[in-house]
Amino acid sequence: MEQIRIETATAMEKSHGRAVLVAGATGLVGREIVAILLADKMNRVVHCVGRRPLALRHPRLQSHVVDFAALPVLPRMDDCFIALGTTIKVAGSQAGFCAIDLDAVVAVARAAQSAGATNFGVISAMGANPKSSVFYNRTKGEMELALANMGLTSLVIARPSLLDGDRAALGRPERGGEGFGLVLARRLRPLIPANYRAISAQDVAHALVRAVRAARPGVVTLMSGEMQGPG
Template identity: 50%
Template sequence: MTTPWIAGATGLVGRALWAQLPDAVALVRRPQAGAVVVDYGRPDSFAALPAPSHLFIALGTTMAQAGSQAAFQAVDFDAVLTVARAARDRGATHCGMVSALGADARSGVFYTRVKGQAEAAVIALGFERLVIARPSLLDGQRKQLGQPHRWGEALALRLTRPLAPLIPARWRPIAADRVARALRLALDQPGPAVRVLESAALRTLGAP
């Protein structure tokens, strides 16, 4: 693998990917030591970057943080497609994408519908190898990364962590570094052009 890009390198999974791939080009929206600031609203923002072989997309927000459906879609669909298209145009053949549990382009729920539409749009770009990760609730220390507190996520983790052994693997909270490891390993394994990894599979493949 040469010069992978990591889009969303300050998030839980993105930061874990960056730790596992320290030579990658880490793409961020705000200045961060060792990272490259890009504007996901401008495709030419990626022109000066080294050509990637692999792309990892770990972009995402919440409705509460975005403030509106339009702002949410700008991150979870528009920015995802912009960086995927830029990497593909620059020669990337492999793409690992973090989506969400239940992603479905036909869903009646806005969040899962946008996630599904983003998956479909990236699939249509025709990467030689695309791995889509659909993790359940992510477990990690957002505060240590300087990220906004997610009250709903924090409450859900507080309630589910003690019960984790009793929760089916598909729904059990999963560590962000495990998702990152599974995505990275799966992308370099032989298999179909498009592979979807649900949370239970991510847990198994990404085990330390």
């Protein structure tokens, strides 16, 4: 009898909208994903997991402070967005970088899968390749491969080029050379192939959310050029 009551409650919750998880909601793309999800009333709750609480407040937003190396059991959910990422400078070492950009991403995906998520979206990077001689690209490639091997129902991998956005508003330092690179990229935009142009975090977020909503079975990779907005 108790089992029937629980199943009925779960079905009722799903009928009133989707439950969504966002990991990395304090980052450039993550904050845009959260804004898009909260604006969509089809999402009854947006759970955000991170190493620090969100300053943002919203009736349908729940912020959870977690240790990615020891994640708790996550609430039931339908969709999962992972926008975790750091730099070696901030992480302090290659091992520290891997702990976030590889280990934490995979840990969240596994926990979300156990919590019922079927549709996944993850932020990777242009050049991701598990066989690359470049550490950054190799780590991103290993992350993609690990998720692809998990047997997820629907996985969308976004590979943006240089991200254009206001990191200062997030209280984060500008990454080395990015300021100059963005200025140059904006001036030379018409001459740069679409996949290598700087791309706004908002464009990436919108493209990823749309693709995850489409719930295409298997693995879908979004290249930077595909995610570019008009202009």
